[in-house]
Amino acid sequence: MQSFELIRPESVKDAIGAQSERSAYIGGGTTLVDLMKLGVMQPDHVVDTNRLGLDEIEVLDDGRLKIGARVSNSRLATDARVERDYPVLSQALLSGASTGLRNMATTAGNVMQRTRCPYFRDPAKPCNKREPGTGCSAMDGINRNHAVLGTSEHCIATHPSDMCVAMAAIGATVVVEGRKGTREIPFEDFHLLPGDHPEREHDLRSDELITHVVLDAPLEGAVSTYLKLRDRASYEFALASCAAIVTLEGTKVTAARIALGGVATKPWRAVDAEAALVGEDATAKMFEQVALLAFQRAIPLEHNAFKVELGQQAIARALRDAVQQASQGEHQ
Numbered sequence: 001m002q003s004f005e006l007i008r009p010e011s012v013k014d015a016i017g018a019q020s021e022r023s024a025y026i027g028g029g030t031t032l033v034d035l036m037k038l039g040v041m042q043p044d045h046v047v048d049t050n051r052l053g054l055d056e057i058e059v060l061d062d063g064r065l066k067i068g069a070r071v072s073n074s075r076l077a078t079d080a081r082v083e084r085d086y087p088v089l090s091q092a093l094l095s096g097a098s099t100g101l102r103n104m105a106t107t108a109g110n111v112m113q114r115t116r117c118p119y120f121r122d123p124a125k126p127c128n129k130r131e132p133g134t135g136c137s138a139m140d141g142i143n144r145n146h147a148v149l150g151t152s153e154h155c156i157a158t159h160p161s162d163m164c165v166a167m168a169a170i171g172a173t174v175v176v177e178g179r180k181g182t183r184e185i186p187f188e189d190f191h192l193l194p195g196d197h198p199e200r201e202h203d204l205r206s207d208e209l210i211t212h213v214v215l216d217a218p219l220e221g222a223v224s225t226y227l228k229l230r231d232r233a234s235y236e237f238a239l240a241s242c243a244a245i246v247t248l249e250g251t252k253v254t255a256a257r258i259a260l261g262g263v264a265t266k267p268w269r270a271v272d273a274e275a276a277l278v279g280e281d282a283t284a285k286m287f288e289q290v291a292l293l294a295f296q297r298a299i300p301l302e303h304n305a306f307k308v309e310l311g312q313q314a315i316a317r318a319l320r321d322a323v324q325q326a327s328q329g330e331h332q
């Protein structure tokens with residue numbers, strides 16, 4: 001690993017002051033340290049966020065939930081307010097990594113985690129995301145784990161987070177602090193599509209620090225579920241996942257929020273499927289129909305074409321599971 005200087009600021013202001021093009025913030029280090037060992041990320045300065053506070057979870061007056069950047073994935077998943085009002089987030093978090101990793105991993109670090117594309121993680125291989133203009137090894141390589149939605153000719157890497165899929169479905173705001181002050185970025189605008197610049201992954205300026213993520217107020221009477229499909233039952237990233245949140249009036253769907261993981265280059269809101277579902281009867285047949293809409297613009301490649309059907313099944317099953325809770329009276 002390349003040598004680096006560890007900076008341990010005591011305030012957000014000092015942390016921002018210490019940040020530069022050649023530095024990186026560190027939360028739990030479960031992504032950053034890995035990538036530094038591999039030589040994929042080589043910051044000269046590592047700015048520790050451990051002493052900044054930012055570790056509270058607070059209900060705001062308008063009913064939204066404000067989560068500090070340093071709240072660990074374990075604590076967030078088991079917070080009583082999250083379990084009660086956002087069970088889909090709790091389920092998504094608990095489906096990720098392992099207990100030890102979740103104890104270390106922070107909310108901001110999870111939002112900012114990098115892709116697991118093996119070519120990105122191997123400095124010997126061409127990769128437009130790691131080294132712009134060198135090409136994409138996955139395009140004609142082994143692309144079984146790669147994305148079918150939101151891809152470009154320059155990058156097909158998936159965003160690996162489970163937590164972010166739940167947040168995309170719930171609706172959230174990423175609050176950042178930089179030298180020019182505070183900005184609030186809608187969650188759906190935070191992660192960027194690869195387009196011509198896969199190296200640009202998010203709307204965070206080089207001096208900015210994530211201080212909080214604020215979840216939208218929970219939908220009253222909603223039922224929800226997070227379904228993760230993967231090669232083995234634990235300690236594995238999603239091949240396809242779905243966070244589904246619905247409200248019902250009798251048998252009719254009155255609101256639907258559907259987000260996908262494992263199949264897209266960013267946490268993916270299935271807006272066409274949501275729009276088609278609202279006002280319809282909550283039947284298994286209808287869920288299968290709207291699931292098709294979510295993949296209308298999918299671009300499958302040699303090894304990942306199976307993800308189209310897998311993703312459709314994830315949507316249909318997640319909706320079925322959520323609605324089943326409503327019939328059992330388990331509102332959330």
Ligand SMILES: Cc1cc2nc3c(=O)[nH]c(=O)nc-3n(C[C@H](O)[C@H](O)[C@H](O)COP(=O)(O)OP(=O)(O)OC[C@H]3O[C@@H](n4cnc5c(N)ncnc54)[C@H](O)[C@@H]3O)c2cc1C
Nearest residue numbers: 027028029030031032096097106108109110112161162210
């Ligand atoms: C073996 C393994 C299995 C895993 N399985 C899963 C899984 O199934 N599902 C899943 O979702 N995830 C999984 N993960 C990923 C894990 O969730 C992330 O590594 C973790 O959430 C990152 O959080 P962290 O605090 O450790 O981030 P760090 O490693 O500290 O940082 C990650 C990135 O975020 C930046 N950063 C950190 N804090 C801030 C801040 N406040 N503002 C701006 N930038 C910041 C860092 O500079 C860095 O670029 C797995 C990881 C491992 C190692």
Ligand code: SF4
Nearest residue numbers: 117127136155156157
């Ligand atoms: S898919 Fe993206 S991250 Fe993977 S090799 Fe291609 S450019 Fe790099």
